Amino acid sequence: MEEPVQVQVKRVCMFWFCHIIGVFISNELCTLDEKHRLTWPEVKGGVFYILYNFLPFYWVHLFISPQGIPKRRKFLFVLALCSSLCLSGFFLCPPQAHGSPNLLMSDRLSLPICSIQMKLSSSLPLSLPQINCVTFPLPGEGPEQQLLKPNEWSYCDYFWTDKKDPQGTASVAGFEVLLQKQLKGKQMQKEMAEFIHERIKIEEEYAKNLSKLSLSPLAAQEEGTLGEAWTQLKKSLHDEAEVHLKFSNKLHSEVEKPLLTFRGDNFKKDLKKYDHHIADLRKQLASRYAGVEKARKALADRQKDLEVKTQQLEIKLSNKTEEDIKKARRKSTQAGDDLMRCVDLYNQTQSKWFEEMVTTSMELEKLEVDRIEWIQQHLRQYTTLRHETDMFNQSTVEPVDQLLQNVDPAKDRELWVKENKTGEVRPVDMDI
């Protein structure tokens, strides 16, 4: 796709124009007398006239017509024709042509003027190999390809070829690899959610145990300031439990749940749509390719037929008339046209597939970027919650520290003695 289509079309038109002018001039030069001039009715309209001159069958007419054309005219005709061909051929050869016009040109030029051997083999050498119906340039051939998005390691640059399945003969489209990556990403987020869920369960268990222990009556009989500190210490376990419960709740709502619901079921459906769309285009491409192959075979058959018939006529092997030759020639031309049409359709379809590949792989690339960033953001939420939790946890110890600082044995003794004293009056000596 080095040249825009419009340029190519232009060139082809120019070729034909020159060629027609040349033939016309040649014709006029050679058939000045009315006798030998080709009459329009004979050439079935202008279009056919033009087509008739695509291949130098006129030459044949010249040399096998019953009325001999003077050698001088023949020579002039040939001269004019060749000149026009050379001139118009110029238009057909773009600076960076893949070589087919070249090939065509060389094919034509190398044909000995006296030979009517047409070196058209049944397997017309297509200049480029197809892999799974996709046309790639030959290694070393063609212009150097620049990455569509250099330095970006973009999906649209690296997944053109199908991946061979190492074990079997089947192969996987490059696009399929990209799609699988996205599906795997979905699986990853599901597993991450599961992991977080497990963490939540662990936290809830821990909180439950701490809460239960905080209700323990152990050493509840400790009184005074020490008793207060101890009571607060036990209570702090409940506070810790609350912190961990809060942590687990937030983990659930801010990390686990989002991980589970990010890109819900619609995501897989969307991916499937992409998958089917691209697969359909490949299928279309395959069928177009089949069409090309079919047309190519048909053309080869037609050419063979014409060759055979022409040979037969020359050696007067059969009673084939010129009419038969013309018919075979026409069919051959038609087959050639068909082939061109099929190749065009194929190229159109490949272009369509190409565009879709680029667009969709860019979409997938964006999806992957989004996925990574989204997960990064939510894992950061996890670490934030962890930080918070540890800080809140630290604060549960503060009141315990405070009360421990206030522990006062003297005060405790006062409290206890006031509560438990038996009598303040001291004994005295007995007296009689």
Add this chain to the structure above:
Amino acid sequence: MEEPVQVQVKRVCMFWFCHIIGVFISNELCTLDEKHRLTWPEVKGGVFYILYNFLPFYWVHLFISPQGIPKRRKFLFVLALCSSLCLSGFFLCPPQAHGSPNLLMSDRLSLPICSIQMKLSSSLPLSLPQINCVTFPLPGEGPEQQLLKPNEWSYCDYFWTDKKDPQGTASVAGFEVLLQKQLKGKQMQKEMAEFIHERIKIEEEYAKNLSKLSLSPLAAQEEGTLGEAWTQLKKSLHDEAEVHLKFSNKLHSEVEKPLLTFRGDNFKKDLKKYDHHIADLRKQLASRYAGVEKARKALADRQKDLEVKTQQLEIKLSNKTEEDIKKARRKSTQAGDDLMRCVDLYNQTQSKWFEEMVTTSMELEKLEVDRIEWIQQHLRQYTTLRHETDMFNQSTVEPVDQLLQNVDPAKDRELWVKENKTGEVRPVDMDI
């Protein structure tokens, strides 16, 4: 124990001295003629003479002697005697006397001169009540007692009386209450250790769960920078587990174990020693008290006997001679001496018990202060460990944060594409 013993002794001596002088003078006044003078041999020595005058038996002698003493002399004697008693009695009444001399004084003064009714009941009113063999001042009576250790709510000031068991008749020594407090303290520390042990179990469970989860293969297939961050996140759970395990180990070695081993078995033995020691002293006191009671009863018996015998002699009921009276009198006096001795012993024992109570209750007080401070210190260790743990826990999140910050979708794409690309060469148009 408001007055030093020496002062009391002085007073008693003064009393006796005056009393003796008085009696002597009286005697001289009344028995000028040799006939009626008490002869020394009759009174069996000076001491007995003194004792003889402790109670006004001389009066008896005066009034029942066969030789009548002129009324005038009797009158003078009585006057002199009373004066001397009043004078000497002054010495017996300290500014804050408990009242026994007073009582004694009033007893003597209230006796009608003509009455020989001796208001000596068999239960000689001891001026102070005993509670469980311990002698306390009557409410309102006696000098005001100051606390031994004012403003300190010291054990030695508040546990003198036995505590009545609300249900039964038994009572518990104040010291016993103090002892129970110490035993309860030991129970408290044991229960605290148990609580810490439960916490340790919870922490170990938590650590085990975190560690197990950290090994989970969930989302292990995530690659690139995101995969690294995720791997570190999982690993951080193991780091957290380590932190909690370290916490539980330190809880065990720095809090639980000390709580279990603080004041080992020896402590209870020491307490038992105190218990037995004090209990023994109380038993001694009780037996001394029993001795006093016994001596008192014996004295009362003797007095009764003497009274009876004297009455009998007066009404010439029996053939009891003066010798019998004297014998009875002597036994009475001896019983009085015994009583005095028993009272002394009782008071000594009570003093001993008193001293031991003060000393030991101070010991227990110190033990309690030590216990409270020790527990305070170790509970502070608990809170310190909690602080540490939360800090270490926070640090386990740092590397995760770091790697999350490094998450780079572009880099991850590069890595993945390099690994998974299928082909870079882009398709081209088919040409024939």
